[in-house]
Each structure stands twice: as C-alpha cells, then as structure tokens.
Amino acid sequence: MSFLTGPMRKHVNGHKQLTDHSEIKFVDPGELVYLPLINMGSTAYEVLVKEGDSVKVGTKVAFRKDHFTVPLFSSVSGTVKGVQKIMHSSLKPVDHLVIINDGKYEKEAPLKPIDYKSASKEELVEFMMNMGLVGCGGAGFPTYIKYRGVQGIKKLIINAVECEPYITADYAGMKENLEDLVAGVDALLKTCEAEKAMVCIKETKQDFIPVLKDAFKEFKNIEVVPVPDVYPMGWERTLVYEVTKQRYEKLPSEIGCIVNNAATAISFARCMRTGMPIVEKLVTVSGDGVVEPCNVKVPTGTPAGVIIQACGGYAAEDILLIAGGPMMGKTITSDKFVIGTYNNSLTVLQHKPVKAIACLRCGKCSDHCPAGLQPVRINMAEKAKDTDALKKLGVMDCVECGMCTYICPSKIDVTEGVRRAKRIVALKK
Numbered sequence: 001m002s003f004l005t006g007p008m009r010k011h012v013n014g015h016k017q018l019t020d021h022s023e024i025k026f027v028d029p030g031e032l033v034y035l036p037l038i039n040m041g042s043t044a045y046e047v048l049v050k051e052g053d054s055v056k057v058g059t060k061v062a063f064r065k066d067h068f069t070v071p072l073f074s075s076v077s078g079t080v081k082g083v084q085k086i087m088h089s090s091l092k093p094v095d096h097l098v099i100i101n102d103g104k105y106e107k108e109a110p111l112k113p114i115d116y117k118s119a120s121k122e123e124l125v126e127f128m129m130n131m132g133l134v135g136c137g138g139a140g141f142p143t144y145i146k147y148r149g150v151q152g153i154k155k156l157i158i159n160a161v162e163c164e165p166y167i168t169a170d171y172a173g174m175k176e177n178l179e180d181l182v183a184g185v186d187a188l189l190k191t192c193e194a195e196k197a198m199v200c201i202k203e204t205k206q207d208f209i210p211v212l213k214d215a216f217k218e219f220k221n222i223e224v225v226p227v228p229d230v231y232p233m234g235w236e237r238t239l240v241y242e243v244t245k246q247r248y249e250k251l252p253s254e255i256g257c258i259v260n261n262a263a264t265a266i267s268f269a270r271c272m273r274t275g276m277p278i279v280e281k282l283v284t285v286s287g288d289g290v291v292e293p294c295n296v297k298v299p300t301g302t303p304a305g306v307i308i309q310a311c312g313g314y315a316a317e318d319i320l321l322i323a324g325g326p327m328m329g330k331t332i333t334s335d336k337f338v339i340g341t342y343n344n345s346l347t348v349l350q351h352k353p354v355k356a357i358a359c360l361r362c363g364k365c366s367d368h369c370p371a372g373l374q375p376v377r378i379n380m381a382e383k384a385k386d387t388d389a390l391k392k393l394g395v396m397d398c399v400e401c402g403m404c405t406y407i408c409p410s411k412i413d414v415t416e417g418v419r420r421a422k423r424i425v426a427l428k429k
C-alpha cells in the first residue's frame, strides 16, 4: 500500500477571510425544490408520495431501498409536482422529486425526540438510520453503517479541520451551534463506546480554540486537538495518522477509530432534540466569481443558481462553478443542480485560462502527493493507455485532492489526468 507516504507539508492559501465572519443568511429556494433520489451512486429509491400530495417540512417522501436505508424528507411545505431528471452535483443526470413550495414552511417532525443519555447504543444507531444522517464527504455515506455492531473502538475523531480553501460552513456551524456540537460529540462517543473523543481543528483558529476547549471542559474524555494548517489535513487518512501515528488499509475502525465531521455531530444532536431531520444546510458560497461571498442556510433541494443570485449574482461572465471547494470539488457547467444533505459549499471562480507548458520533470507533484503516488508517471501511463502500469502505480489510491494540479509549475491539470486514469482502470475491472 502506498497510502500516506507523502510528506504533507503544503500550506494552501485558504481565502477563508471572504466568509469566515459573515452573517449567515437564509435563502428561500423559490417556487420549486428538487430532492435528489440518489445516495452514494445508488438510485434505488422508493417514492412514498405522488403528484398532488400535500407535504410539510419533515414529511418522509422517499427512501433508499437496497442494502442501505436512507430516508429522504421534504425541506418545504407544499405540493408534490412529480419526478424530474436533472443534473446532479455528481455530474450525472438523476431523478429528483419536485415539490412546489408554498412558502409557509409548515413543519411536522417525523421522529420522536430521544434523550441520548438514557437511550441504548442500539436505539441511537437506529435513530441515526431513521433520521437519514449521512457524511459530508460529497457522496453521503450513511453514518449508521459506521456504528452498527461496531466493537473495539478506542478513539472517536471529530473532523472540524475544514482544510479545503474558501469553505467556512463548518466553522460557522460550530460557532452557531456549540451546544448541539457538544451534545452530538458526547452522543457519538456513547454510540461507539470509544474511550475518548478528539475534536480536531486547525491550530490557526486561535479565536475559536479557547471557545471549544471551554465548551468541552466538563468532559474528561473529550479533548480539543489543534492540528497543523496543511492540505489535505481534513482528509480522513491524514487526520487519523496525525492524531494516532497509525495507518490502516481500508477503514479507520481497523485501528480502533471512527471519524465523523463536526457538522454530522451537530445534525445528530439537533435531530435527537427536535425530531426534525436534516432539511436545511449551511453552505459557503465563495470565490472571486460571486458578488457577495457568504455563508447561507438553504432548504435541501435549492438550486445552486438561486443561491448565487441571493449572494448578488456572478461577478464576471466567464466563471467556473464548483460543487465543493476548488481542490476536491467538481466543476459543473450549469447552475441548475441542487444542494443535497451532503453538500456544504459552492465555489465560484473567475475563469482565467492558463496556458500549460511541457512537464519540467521537477517531481513536485510526487513530492506533495499525500497518497504517496507519482502523478506525473500516472499521467504518462494514462496517455499511453497502459492499464498494467497504472495499476502498478496504484492509481486507484488517489483521493482526488487536487494537490498535484495546485503544485505543478507547468500549470498542467495533473489531477484531471489521474482522474481519467482511474476511469480507465475502473472500466477494465
């Protein structure tokens, strides 16, 4: 395995000042919301409502029905319009359940609130499943899978690092929901029966670290751990290695760890307290391509274009719209895609075409790859369509962190070449 042999020493300009002290504003989605019927690439959904049905905020409208259970809840009150295929942030056309928003936001809590202190571990895992708690990694991995039947966990690692440039949604969410963060971490700790929890945050957040430490001061088994401000410190493998000095093959549970995002802990606590699932998201809208960068709260299913207009619109004609941050996000050619429970940012950059020059063989991309790969050699093997060489080079270990493109002095989009190489190997399987 080549995982995590890279040196991890690159500080990346975060541009966080654009939004990290902005007020969070609510964005109304307008007449229609589109709820994506997809989870981790699976579109095996059963829809529980039909055209003309009335729904409220919190009505369970569909669920994933294959080997994972992931319910989907309406984020607005109104009337079901039907199912429509539109582009999803994963760059695939996907069925979405369309709801006509009546603008009243009448609510119905689909779950009974639960006191995690008196609930059993099994009840907490079941609650996670029924509330549709998913990770914030873009694909939406169901959180209950990590906790169901898990044993021998020593450390719960709460990822509050937010290492991608521009994104400050987690930071804003923690500041706004400190009590839920504390309760959520304590509840996750109880659910996995770990000996301790580590809340990991960049050491440069000097204004917030004392606030976090104070919030957790009553908890002897929860520690706030400042970590270096290098990219990609928020990547699960990097973070686990940073705080345990141990590596693993596939899952952190192999070395007795579970990792969850701070936003996941907050959502878990809020839902246990109110019975309301995740029907709105905190999203960072930032970059030099949007007029008023800020953090917004939006009902799930709100189109990206509506959100950008609420932030003053585009600041230039030629822009790059990215679902996610500039390093790991996906560039999307239309702003019709919507925010799902797993999205936390839209990055809008003015498109400044750069002319790539020939590779200088400087080796910087290999020196900085956190997965210990040789991106330049992968790009050469990709051009030659040499699948065997690509496999030997461990191309599937790439986590698409974007560092090789960022670091390349020749301005070559090395990451894109590695992505193409992964597709070649995946198709040959």
Ligand code: SF4
Pocket: 365, 368, 369, 370, 371, 372, 373, 375, 397, 398, 399, 400, 401, 402, 403, 404, 405, 414, 415, 418
């Ligand atoms: S995107 Fe580039 S730097 Fe990042 S893991 Fe993949 S090959 Fe390595």
Ligand code: SF4
Pocket: 358, 359, 360, 361, 362, 363, 364, 365, 366, 375, 376, 407, 408, 409, 410, 411, 412, 414
């Ligand atoms: S960083 Fe760019 S120029 Fe240097 S070896 Fe990699 S691809 Fe070539």
